[in-house]
Amino acid sequence: MDFFLLAFDSTQQALRAEMLLEYADIEIDLCPTPKEITAGCALSIEFPAADLETVRRIIESEKVEIRGLFERTQDGYEQIQ
Template sequence: MENEMLIAFDSTQQALRAEMLLEYAEIEIDIFPTPKEITAGCAMSIQFFRDGFEAVKKIVAEQEVEIKGIYSKGPNDGYTLIWG
């Protein structure tokens, strides 16, 4: 689905921190295995919907969460780096 986005991380610690912050902000998220085509140090990613993109970016920047990047899911299940 093209409405889905994904945050990839280099560490599990940062992924868990981001999960806590985003849940506290009441952003709908799911923990998702990092796709093989995204090279990251952590096998766990966070999936969210595009309508939460600006809020996610703001939280990541303000809280200085270390991320590999935020990716958009394309129509053929491929991912494109959008931010980070």
């Protein structure tokens, strides 16, 4: 299964996104930010690719500040937003 990752600049935004996505019944995993991704926050959120559009809509409508949206690849992560 393909996964995407949201990285953040602040823990506050990561926890806010966690709450919003869980409320929307999206299966997420709060995890340490991978070392190859530079972000101001040690927490990231991983979620299934099938939920990408819903996650984007929630992030935009709720104005959650993210460092970036990344796709998990064989070689690590590739930024897509």
